Amino acid sequence: MNHPEIIIIAALAESNRVIGKNGKLPWKIPEDSRRFQQLTIGHTVIMGRKTWEYDVEKCPLIHRRNIIISSSPQTQTIAEDCPSYPFELLFASSLQAALQKVTEEQKVFIAGGAIVYGQALQLADTLKLTLIEGNFEGDVFFPEYTHLIGTYFELVHQEQQPGYRFATYKRIREAT
Template sequence: MTKITMIAAAAENNALGKDNNLLWHLPDDFKRFKKLTTGHKIIMGRKTFESFPKPLPNRIHIIITRDKNYRVDHEDCLIVHSLEAALKLVQEDDLAFIIGGGEIYKQGEPHADAIELTRVHASFENADTFFPEIDTEIWMLSEGEYHAIDERHKFGFTYLTFVRKSEK
């Protein structure tokens, strides 16, 4: 059975980004994302995929789009037209990640077994994309690791790992 983990960085008000860009730069969070997702399939919406300068190395990208003519000429990219189709492509894997954006997180949450959330300690009122509210009736915090502001990080942040309380 595949473990599905949603992974995101979201502000205190659940802001994810604006105009298909992140609202912060956290190098340690990028390193953690790379460490956790490398070698696994990553499920994302088309806009999230298009926010990357190029496909991320050592990961199979499963891109969800309604556009039946959408194509990506890269061997590590698969195009599907629903979350259900994306989940079928990972059913033989031990672990796969849902990496965004906001609508894909909403659709994916009922299928997820865990959430790896980097909580950015700030609020961004100008955001146009948000992470879903985490329901503590469904999710239990299992780990947390705080990182203070430093010369490379303008915002403090905390890595939070949530696990589903009961079976899906």
């Protein structure tokens, strides 16, 4: 079976791995949002139902295939007032079911939140992380991953920006 590159894309506070607060991102970093857009446009983005509902407010990301994971995919809806740009929207009952819809793709982005990242970490080929300096309060956290660096993933690219850095890690060993 074909297997797209599975890319986790996430922004997290480096000090405590916070990724969200009250259903939203705890920060506004326009350059990071632009980068997310640049990297994901034209590809499939998989996200959990809570990120879909509270963060993107049930409006699909345009120019992308959006796959939303939920244990009740048949009851999910789209907001009525979303911009009518092109997008594709699918619902899936698990991460595996979502990945089965994209076997012909070259790459697929796992866009959170914490519950989905937790499941995807063992499958991911690539981690594209935005590591943010400073302390942020939050209620959802990226899974513990630093122990995997050097054993399962290696740093292949890093770009420092004021207050944060982009770090890309590639898998060097299959998960056991």
